[in-house]
Amino acid sequence: MALRADLLPALAAFESAARHQNFTHAAEELHLTASAVSHHVRKLESRLGVTLFQRHARGVSLTAEGRQLADAASSALADVDSVVRGLRAARAEHNRVRITTLHSLTYTWLIPRMRDLHAAHPDIRLSLDTEVALTRFDDAGPDLGIRHGPGHWPGLTAHLLMDETLFPVAAPDLPGLDKVTTPADIARMPLIADHARQGWLDWFRAADVHGAHIEERHTFSDTTDALNAAAFGHGAALARQRIVAPYLEAGRLVQLPGPELQARWGYYVVYPAHRRLRPAARRFVDWLLSQPVD
Template sequence: MAYRPNYTPSVQELRALVSCGDLGSVSRAADALNLTQSAVSRSIRALEDRLGVQLFHRVRKRLHLSDAGRAMVHDARAILAALDRSAKMAMTFGKGGDVLRLAVLPTFAATWLIPRLPAFFALHADLSIDLASALHPVDFDESPFDAAIQRAVMARKDTEVMHLLDEKLIMVASPSLIAIGQTLSHPELASYPLIQLATRPKLWNDWLQNEETPPIVRLQGPRVQHFDMVISAAQAGLGIALLPAIFAEQAITAGTLHQVHPRMLNGPTPYALIRPQSRVDSAAMDAFAVWIKTAAQA
């Protein structure tokens, strides 16, 4: 078998590289890593010798990254971060029960799922859940997630989609902007800023085109990226918002928002539990699926 040289750096070499690149000094890097200066110097020297490139320029006792060093530090930082995440994830398996890794739309998690999780854990105290925010379709081949909770349209091929909740959009505002009990007519909307969702820019147009009166030609109001920002902006009195009723539920109960128009707009696609077909044989995930389906129907 032909000899293949091993160019792969050790974790200690990567840590030394990143620290020296960030701090510009072997002594400072040694202090940060709780190592001796000679250990850090040996790691850098061994890495340069093995790769055959100079990773640093030494100028007046300062270390300056070379082009090769700069490129490698960028990748090394990502590798170390990934290892750290992997180690922390592995630690969760020491809890003695199954861990469900879920990718969830952040506003769905904050306003609907998390407030209901105590009921799930009351039934399944041996299970743990790791939640991660996911605004884009999940590629289960490239991610560690067991399932995703997203809009059904975001499901990729080779997944199973279980309907949870239809999206019903309602118009809400803060009592500081519109008095409780007051409802708005279509013409009155033109007098108020309309909070717009940048990731779904057609929401207001979809609502307005169903009205029998002439549309508002130009929408005016703040534009934000996510529904949680829409909620905060509306609570601050920055304008009127269109929100899925399930997202507005907590704020309406708390009195920080109220519905200012009686009509609901049906969203184009429901919220769903999305599971990869390659990982459907999981008793823990099945238990979660049964629970969340029941919670959604309550």
């Protein structure tokens, strides 16, 4: 006889009871009552015309027919479960956006905003690559990138995400900070640098400080490491406005006297000009470009 659709719940209840050899444990797994599981099993036995369980005072045990059906049901339900998991995984991967970006921007700007992203697009999944080397946008590569630069790269479409300004910061409890009242005073402090194209020399020139001996005591390849070093009191760092904001808000760093230097480079969302963005990546780009930057 063909298995009718109305027997599928009974078959699922039987398969669980057969695995546990216990109606109560099956009921807990299926969020049913033990009597409901028993009813499903009796319905299946009645329809098949065979006894699937021997009932006795200590519980239940499978009959030979029950064991035969249990093996087939377990295999069939496992196959269905595997397919369902595969379909869900494929759907999740369909909504995954692969991004190459800067560690500093991810740590201090993107991650704090991801709750808003999830509220607006709960199905989007992100994979973030923050390696220093520029990633190739081939078929196996990322969907898009967020780059710090001049705004034009061969073969890439670029949208300005936000510009940037530079200014000095230090820990509020740095010894002698109360005596720092002018940009020239900063030149006498221990200075912390990163590998950005614009640095302390550019800022002191903008601050009209000339002829000072500038010593960069510590240099870091990543901006967040430089800011952390400043927050721990190792000297003054030249901060990027977008990156330093969480440190200022938390009171770990304070802005020092002097001008805010407009950076030559900004942050851009980039992706291959020859390839149309997938729908999930397009929604992520639209969300990025809608973010307030002030």
